[in-house]
Amino acid sequence: MATPTLDKMEEAAAASPxxxxxxxxxxxxxxxxxxxxxxxxxxxxxxxxxxxxxLHKIKWDLDGTLTFRRSxxxxxxxxxxxxxxxxxxxxCKTLIKDINPEKPITVEAIKxxxxxxxxxxxxxPFFQAYRDVMPFLVTKGNEPTRxxxxxxEDRERFDDTTKCILCAACxxxxxxxxxxxQYFGPAAIVNAHRFIFDSRDEAGEQRxxxxxxxxxxxxxxxxxxxxxxxxxxxxxxxxxxxxxxxLITRRF
Amino acid sequence: xxxxxxDTVIVGAGGAxxxxxxxxxxxxxxxxxTKLYPTRSHTGAAQGGMAAALANVEEDNWEWHTFxxxxxxxxxxxxxxxxxxxxxxxxxxxxxxxxxxxxxxTPDGTIDQRRFGGHSRNHGEAPVRRSCYAADRTGHMILxxxxxxxxxxxxEFFNEFYVLDQLLVEEDGVKKSAGVVAYELATxxxxxxxxxxxxxxxxxxxKFFKVTSNAHTxxxxxQAACYRRGLPLEDMEFFQFHPTGIWRMGIxxxxxxxxxxxxxxxxxxxxxxxxxxxxxxxxxSRDVVSRSIxxxxxxxxxxxxxxxxxxxxxxxxxxxxxxxxxxxxxxxARTYLGIEPYTDPIPIQPTAHYAMGGIPTNVEGEVLADxxxxxxxxxxxxxxxxxxxxxxxRLGTNSLLDINVFGKRSGIAAAKYSQENDFxxxxxxxxxxxxxxxxxxxxxxxxxxxxxxxxxxxxxxDANVMVFRTEQTIKTAVEKIAELRERYKNVSVQDxxxxxxxxxxxxxxxxxxxxxAEVMAVSALARKESRxxxxxxxxxxxxxxxxxxxxxxxxxxxxxxxxxxxxxxxPVVTTRYQPMERKY
Numbered sequence: 012m013a014t015p016t017l018d019k020m021e022e023a024a025a026a027s028p029x030x031x032x033x034x035x036x037x038x039x040x041x042x043x044x045x046x047x048x049x050x051x052x053x054x055x056x057x058x059x060x061x062x063x064x065x066l067h068k069i070k071w072d073l074d075g076t077l078t079f080r081r082s083x084x085x086x087x088x089x090x091x092x093x094x095x096x097x098x099x100x101x102x103c104k105t106l107i108k109d110i111n112p113e114k115p116i117t118v119e120a121i122k123x124x125x126x127x128x129x130x131x132x133x134x135x136p137f138f139q140a141y142r143d144v145m146p147f148l149v150t151k152g153n154e155p156t157r158x159x160x161x162x163x164e165d166r167e168r169f170d171d172t173t174k175c176i177l178c179a180a181c182x183x184x185x186x187x188x189x190x191x192x193q194y195f196g197p198a199a200i201v202n203a204h205r206f207i208f209d210s211r212d213e214a215g216e217q218r219x220x221x222x223x224x225x226x227x228x229x230x231x232x233x234x235x236x237x238x239x240x241x242x243x244x245x246x247x248x249x250x251x252x253x254x255x256x257x258l259i260t261r262r263f
Numbered sequence: 264x265x266x267x268x269x270d271t272v273i274v275g276a277g278g279a280x281x282x283x284x285x286x287x288x289x290x291x292x293x294x295x296x297t298k299l300y301p302t303r304s305h306t307g308a309a310q311g312g313m314a315a316a317l318a319n320v321e322e323d324n325w326e327w328h329t330f331x332x333x334x335x336x337x338x339x340x341x342x343x344x345x346x347x348x349x350x351x352x353x354x355x356x357x358x359x360x361x362x363x364x365x366x367x368x369t370p371d372g373t374i375d376q377r378r379f380g381g382h383s384r385n386h387g388e389a390p391v392r393r394s395c396y397a398a399d400r401t402g403h404m405i406l407x408x409x410x411x412x413x414x415x416x417x418x419e420f421f422n423e424f425y426v427l428d429q430l431l432v433e434e435d436g437v438k439k440s441a442g443v444v445a446y447e448l449a450t451x452x453x454x455x456x457x458x459x460x461x462x463x464x465x466x467x468x469x470k471f472f473k474v475t476s477n478a479h480t481x482x483x484x485x486q487a488a489c490y491r492r493g494l495p496l497e498d499m500e501f502f503q504f505h506p507t508g509i510w511r512m513g514i515x516x517x518x519x520x521x522x523x524x525x526x527x528x529x530x531x532x533x534x535x536x537x538x539x540x541x542x543x544x545x546x547x548s549r550d551v552v553s554r555s556i557x558x559x560x561x562x563x564x565x566x567x568x569x570x571x572x573x574x575x576x577x578x579x580x581x582x583x584x585x586x587x588x589x590x591x592x593x594x595x596a597r598t599y600l601g602i603e604p605y606t607d608p609i610p611i612q613p614t615a616h617y618a619m620g621g622i623p624t625n626v627e628g629e630v631l632a633d634x635x636x637x638x639x640x641x642x643x644x645x646x647x648x649x650x651x652x653x654x655x656x657r658l659g660t661n662s663l664l665d666i667n668v669f670g671k672r673s674g675i676a677a678a679k680y681s682q683e684n685d686f687x688x689x690x691x692x693x694x695x696x697x698x699x700x701x702x703x704x705x706x707x708x709x710x711x712x713x714x715x716x717x718x719x720x721x722x723x724x725d726a727n728v729m730v731f732r733t734e735q736t737i738k739t740a741v742e743k744i745a746e747l748r749e750r751y752k753n754v755s756v757q758d759x760x761x762x763x764x765x766x767x768x769x770x771x772x773x774x775x776x777x778x779x780a781e782v783m784a785v786s787a788l789a790r791k792e793s794r795x796x797x798x799x800x801x802x803x804x805x806x807x808x809x810x811x812x813x814x815x816x817x818x819x820x821x822x823x824x825x826x827x828x829x830x831x832x833x834p835v836v837t838t839r840y841q842p843m844e845r846k847y
Contacts (some may be wrong), residue, residue: 015780040760040762041762042760043760043761059601070765070766071712072714073712073713074757075713075756075758076757076758076760076762076765078758078764078765078766079765080303081479082299082304082305082478082480083303083304083305083307083308083479084478084479084480084514085477085512085595085599086479086595086598087307087308087403087591088299088303088304088305088307088308089302089303090299090300090303090654096269104598105779106598106599120489125502127449127762127763128580128762128763129763131763134300141414142414146360146411146414147363147411147412147414147415148361148362148363148411150361153359156355157373158356158357158360158361158366158373159360159361160371160372160386161368161372162368162372163367163368163369163370163372164367166365166367166368169365170365171367173397173401173404173407174403175402175407176302176307177302182472192390209363209365210362211363247811
């Protein structure tokens with residue numbers, strides 16, 4: 012085993028870690044104005060802290076009106092997807108040091124969903140698309156008394172798409188979705204994939220028909236924005252391609 | 264103000280709330296009020312597994328599981344409830360599998376199981392593989408599966424509705440639940456939900472600590488709403504400190520890491536748990552491991568320049584095993600610490616994790632107004648509740664189990680109650696208390712700030728009522744909390760708007776935390792013994808003669824309007840197991 016020694020992280024912790032960072036945030040509050048505007052905040056922060064920590068410092072110390080969603084603060088609950096330096100990320104999984112704190116850090120709401128206030132968007136269309144793909148196990152016949160059997164290989168087949176936390180980072184990074192909110196979007200397709208490729212499920216055909224719609228998988232232009240945006244590392248574009256292939260071959 | 268009428272209202276959409284909703288929706292007109300979107304709940308952060316004696320990989324049975332739960336809880340567990348938990352665990356896991364939960368599988372295709380702290384073969388002989396799991400994201404899978412089934416059943420959700428008051432009305436000399444009052448985040452509007460039955464499933468109170476695995480939103484809203492209306496809170500002094508939180512951040516690293524073979528080491532590289540728990544070693548119960556870690560730190564064997572943490576060592580495990588069984592926590596180490604767990608040990612410290620105490624209920628989930636009297640129409644399940652299946656210390660994997668077993672039970676019981684009873688008439692001006700609270704905070708010009716008070720609260724809780732407690736430290740906390748509660752009267756918010764006013768909600772949440780911190784500290788001060796998660800250095804032994812009983816804390820309001828905590832006690836239900844010395 013590795014014997015514990017003073018490592019580089021601990022040496023760094025001995026010196027004062029704080030740096031000054033500018034957060035440039037797109038503010039919007041229809042109670043005050045119909046227009047959004049950029050506002051700069053300067054804060055002292057340890058670069059090993061999260062963007063979410065920076066937003067909290069602003070909200071708690073400088074401007075209580077700054078509004079955003081957050082909960083778990085470690086990339087599990089999916090509340091705090093936002094556009095940081097032009098890319099969709101979770102604020103709680105993005106460390107200051109990893110996004111060049113020399114320059115102002117821009118933070119704005121994810122695109123393609125209506126902004127309600129500051130970084131808060133209307134999630135309802137996103138969840139509606141999710142609900143529309145029948146995101147639940149469908150089986151026929153009598154239930155077994157014990158668990159259904161599934162081989163480790165069959166379980167592995169859809170493992171990647173079970174990781175989705177419904178944060179909307181993928182869907183709101185998709186140029187097709189920006190142009191046409193009717194498109195199901197990557198997250199809904201990922202969640203359809205999760206059941207289509209589950210050996211226990213018996214509604215794959217129905218889900219494929221739903222996604223064969225004009226607003227379904229064929230709208231995907233394979234730009235890979237969704238894959239880049241996914242904070243869970245899901246190969247979103249690959250999952251969409253697998254659904255397309257299943258539609259052609261009807262094998263899944 | 265809007266008034267809604269539902270047969271059953273469920274407060275909270277985590278594991279317990281959604282498990283209840285699946286049952287209640289089938290049987291009654293049900294609404295789920297949740298301050299977060301359903302899949303944002305902290306159930307999703309649970310990692311390691313859900314215990315059930317399926318015996319898929321080795322011999323096991325529910326009686327051993329019951330014993331481990333009782334012993335783990337240091338005999339403060341109500342044994343009738345623990346027996347139900349362990350017996351119904353098997354169906355609870357099978358239910359989830361049938362709902363679609365993607366458990367890891369054995370080579371035979373059955374649900375795989377692994378070791379977890381405090382779970383043993385034949386009453387403590389050796390660790391047993393009882394935890395059913397899906398990698399290290401079991402809670403995520405449970406939350407997603409339950410939400411998927413809520414979509415399937417057409418459960419009606421009111422998202423971002425904050426329940427701030429519990430309506431109790433006296434009818435025929437009995438206090439009954441009439442409904443709840445909620446604040447809608449999007450609009451600032453107040454809604455009254457008249458309901459025949461109400462189920463609280465709103466989670467824990469961890470945010471009164473600074474180093475915690477809990478979400479920002481775990482602020483004890485349900486406990487506070489009931490407590491303020493005169494209902495008791497049970498065993499609030501018992502809080503679990505999970506041994507392996509990421510150093511300084513508190514983010515959870517599952518006990519499953521030790522279940523897979525991970526080892527805790529001090530600065531000398533010594534596997535120190537062998538000294539404290541010769542049989543179960545790193546898989547002793549969480550209170551034992553957390554105290555051992557702090558003992559190492561206090562005696563100068565902690566790691567780092569300040570000697571303020573120890574290491575979780577996974578470096579001897581094959582990378583393939585880490586990738587397959589612990590993918591999320593190894594990623595946390597990489598993301599938040601810049602550490603590669605294949606080759607380097609992970610700095611950890613105990614982190615405030617779970618409230619064993621809460622709103623007292625019986626095994627049907629019915630809330631108690633005192634030691635025996637049920638509040639008709641009021642239910643609670645999950646971390647907000649105290650059944651009590653966890654006693655003085657919860658075993659790992661028993662909380663995901665608790666939410667499923669007692670979520671289901673309370674959902675069924677509440678819906679049955681709704682079918683058999685009428686609405687209780689709403690009190691006059693049902694929204695008054697909430698309207699007053701919101702207006703007071705919105706209009707206050709006081710100089711105190713929410714963030715300052717919250718930080719002072721968290722710092723005093725960490726310093727004084729964490730893993731080690733004494734009369735002196737608890738008294739310090741009680742005094743500080745009293746000062747903070749006084750200063751809270753002068754708290755003001757900057758955001759005066761109606762739309763998505765999270766500034767206002769944070770102020771309300773702080774008020775909840777302050778009230779519950781007071782209950783916790785006062786309860787801890789009176790318990791002059793050490794048991795499970797409550798360790799008093801000035802009373803290091805368990806005292807079954809004087810303290811083998813549950814604490815029941817009530818809010819007392821004096822003639823001048825000032826309030827205080829009154830303590831009472833409730834007997835522990837003992838069936839099969841007489842208290843023994845607890846050794847691992």
